[in-house]
Amino acid sequence: MQDRHEQRQGQHLGIRSNFSVLTYVCGPLMFFATSMDAFEYKFGGRAEQTSQIGFNTREIDRRRGLYPMQQYATVSGYLDLSMSFLPKKSAHVLKGGIGGMVGGVFYDSTKNLDRGSQIFNYFGYYNGYLDGNHNSIATDDDNLKDSFIRKNSRTYIWSDAFLEYQYKDYFGIKGGRYTSTMPYRSGKTQGFEVFGQYKHARLVWFSSWGRAIASGGFLINWYAPRTSYSGGYVKNAQGGWTPVGYKLSYGTHAVRLIYNQHKLLAEFFYYFSPKTFNAPGFTLGWDTNPNFDGKGFKSDTHITAIFPVYEPWMVFGSTGAVKYKYGTPITQTGQSLILRQRFDYNNFYLVGTFYKNFGNPNTYVGNMGNPAGVLLGGNSIYVGTAGTALKANAVTGAIAYGATHFNKKFTWRMQWQWTSAPVAWEGRYMLTLGYNFNQYLKATVDLAYYGVHTNKGYQAGLNNQICITYCSGGYQDRSALYTNIMVSF
Numbered sequence: 001m002q003d004r005h006e007q008r009q010g011q012h013l014g015i016r017s018n019f020s021v022l023t024y025v026c027g028p029l030m031f032f033a034t035s036m037d038a039f040e041y042k043f044g045g046r047a048e049q050t051s052q053i054g055f056n057t058r059e060i061d062r063r064r065g066l067y068p069m070q071q072y073a074t075v076s077g078y079l080d081l082s083m084s085f086l087p088k089k090s091a092h093v094l095k096g097g098i099g100g101m102v103g104g105v106f107y108d109s110t111k112n113l114d115r116g117s118q119i120f121n122y123f124g125y126y127n128g129y130l131d132g133n134h135n136s137i138a139t140d141d142d143n144l145k146d147s148f149i150r151k152n153s154r155t156y157i158w159s160d161a162f163l164e165y166q167y168k169d170y171f172g173i174k175g176g177r178y179t180s181t182m183p184y185r186s187g188k189t190q191g192f193e194v195f196g197q198y199k200h201a202r203l204v205w206f207s208s209w210g211r212a213i214a215s216g217g218f219l220i221n222w223y224a225p226r227t228s229y230s231g232g233y234v235k236n237a238q239g240g241w242t243p244v245g246y247k248l249s250y251g252t253h254a255v256r257l258i259y260n261q262h263k264l265l266a267e268f269f270y271y272f273s274p275k276t277f278n279a280p281g282f283t284l285g286w287d288t289n290p291n292f293d294g295k296g297f298k299s300d301t302h303i304t305a306i307f308p309v310y311e312p313w314m315v316f317g318s319t320g321a322v323k324y325k326y327g328t329p330i331t332q333t334g335q336s337l338i339l340r341q342r343f344d345y346n347n348f349y350l351v352g353t354f355y356k357n358f359g360n361p362n363t364y365v366g367n368m369g370n371p372a373g374v375l376l377g378g379n380s381i382y383v384g385t386a387g388t389a390l391k392a393n394a395v396t397g398a399i400a401y402g403a404t405h406f407n408k409k410f411t412w413r414m415q416w417q418w419t420s421a422p423v424a425w426e427g428r429y430m431l432t433l434g435y436n437f438n439q440y441l442k443a444t445v446d447l448a449y450y451g452v453h454t455n456k457g458y459q460a461g462l463n464n465q466i467c468i469t470y471c472s473g474g475y476q477d478r479s480a481l482y483t484n485i486m487v488s489f
Contacts, residue, residue, distance in 0.1 A: 038087045045079040045099075046488035050217035051107075056477040060114040060382065064470045065459035067382035069480055070110055072119045074217045076103025080160060091168050097178070099160040101214040110381065115143050117150060118381050124153035126221040129210070130247050154221045159188050159214040171196050177222075180208070182254055184271055184279075184306070184369035188212040190222060191251065200261040209251040211368070216484055224249035226273040226364060233275075233313035239320035241313035250274035263287050265302075271365055276314055279365045281306035289344075298344040304371055306336050308361050324464045325363045326384075326391040327423040334361030334392075338372045348403040353396070357421075360392035374398045375417055375428055378450055379478055383461045387419065387426065388452065394421035402432070409436045424460075424473075426452040440489060446482035451475060 054069020080099030086092055103123070111117035127133045127149050162176030175192035182189075190210030196203050213220040231244030256269040265285035272278045282305060289298035315330045316322055322329045339354040355372045367390055370376055374396050379385045389396040402413030413432040419425060427450075434444040454460050454473040 038085070040084040042082045043080075044082070044489055045077065046486055047075070047077045048103075048216050048487075049073070049075050049483075049485045051481075051483045052217065053481045054109075054380075055479045055481075056380075057109070062114065062461070065383075065454070065461045066476065067380045067461060068109075068113075069478055070119065070122075070381045071107070072105055072109060072122070072217075073107040074103055074105050074123050074219075076101055076216065076219065078159075078214070093164070093166040096163040096176075097160050098158075100156065100158045101219060102156040103219060104155050115146050118146070120150050120153045121381055121385075123217060123219045124155045124221075125149065126152055126154040127223070129222060130224055130227055130249065132247060155219060157212060157214050157219060157221050159212060169197050177210075177212075180206075182206055182369065183283075183304075183371040184269075184365060185211075185252060185254065186369045187220075188214055188222075200259055202256075202258045202260070204254075204256040204258065206254040206256070207251055208253070209249055216486075224251075225368060226250075226252055226276050228273075228275040233311075236318065236320075238318070240316050240318040242318050243313075250276075262290060271306075273364070275311055277308050277310045277364045279306055279308035283371075292344060294344075294347055296346070298342075300342045300344075302338070302340045304336075304338040304340075306361065306366065307333070308335075308363075308365050309333050310364060314364065324466065325360060326386060327458050327463055327467075328360055328392040330363050331359035331361075331392070334359030334363075336361045336366055340373065347405065349401065351398075351400045353398040353400075355389060355394075355396040355398070357390075357392060357394045362390045366390070372396075373400075375415065375430065378428075378448065378480070379452065380460075380476075384463045386463075388421050388424045389417075389419045391421045391423050394419055410434070422455065423458045424452055424454045426450070426478075441485075441487050443486070444482075444484045448478075448480050448482070450478040450480070452478055 051073040053071050056069045058066060058068050060067055078099060078101045080097055082097045083095060085094040105119050105123050108117050108119045110119055133152060158177065160177050162174060162178040164172070164174040166172035173192065173194040177188060177190050180186060180189040185206070185208060188211065189208040191208035193204060193206040209224065210222045211225045212222045227247055227249050229243040229245045230248055233241040233243055236242045250273060252271070252273045254269060254271045256267060259266045263286055265283065265287070267283040269282070270280045283302060285300070285302040287298070287300045289296065292298040310330065310332050312332065315332045324330065335358040337356045340351070342349060342351045351373070353372055353374055355374050374389050376387050376390050377385050379387055388394055396417065396419040398415060398417040400413060400415040402411065404411045411434040415430045417428040428448065430446055430448040432444065432446045434442065436442040453475045456473045457467060457471050458473055459467040459471055460476060
């Protein structure tokens, strides 16, 4: 086991060596760019320092489900080279990009607590593409598994490497590694998407075989978020389902049919992962002022619903017992309903959101995107970080308001949110302040009051099993201060 000095020294060396790799690759590409006609390129990047300071610093008591909030700080750098291969006046667009991120954790309050540092779950997590590297350790000891993942964490990532072609607004295709725009599939994606448009109707196909997160204080290397087995699942004598063959990823896919004519938006979508889930849904919207430019009044109304259906082997384990997610049993079907209303008046806005889960719909879909815009994370790292709004039969109400001032240099936002579910209820208030000092430097501060009351019969941290002892519940503070400073060029 490395001591603290060796760990810190290794993080700094990793930052320098991986920065050198990025510049080594991007440098020849820039030189190559100068020799091509109609070729344009832009070399850019950013450096970020982020911090999260949780106010609850109590000792861990796993038997009773009592946990503190994490305190940690990171520094990261991102370099990218964007390229355009055709003249700007052409009806055709062919462009691409390559980029990567490298960073390190220079403060970590969890490293001296039970089971050692847990910050790798936020920054550096890598357990193999199929998320099974730790299974090579023949032990059920969580301390050894955590130690293995910590040693194999990656504080660097090739986050972007893509090509994109588009012909006017009629057709487009994009493939490689890039930032996803799918409402229920956030973060970086590894795959492709293609669209075709006729008048006001657009048809989109999206396929992804990998996901990553590379932004500020979060760095999760590429992994397959949904996995299955080559031989499928066979029902056994216990009434459960036994996997057959080897582990693999069939990917996550989506098809979207979008009709958008002036004030009306109508979308019908279908997300699916073979042998895992099928999730149809729709969005309806009405925008009174689609060309709103920060002056006057605008009302924007959206209704979104998704109806996931999970395969039986995703619900029942090999013993026939139902599996658990977010502290409650997985349900084979479920639904989520989002009602969202936004008003804009000049530089001020007001947003009201109602978000309701029926059953446990967010087990395998709904937890990798946030079309509702409510606060879904922010919990203690020891209880899985998920907020109550993601959980079974949760109902959430949120009101947010804010404005921009001084030629959009200063922004502020206040959000109030309340969630009630069988497993817990919670209340939040978050104040966000942001300031753009110039075109290169900006800073953001979030101050969050966040309290979670676990209901009787449940225990915080038992996200995948039923509570047997110490099930009286209770209140825990999850308040925190978040800071971000970004320099870009």
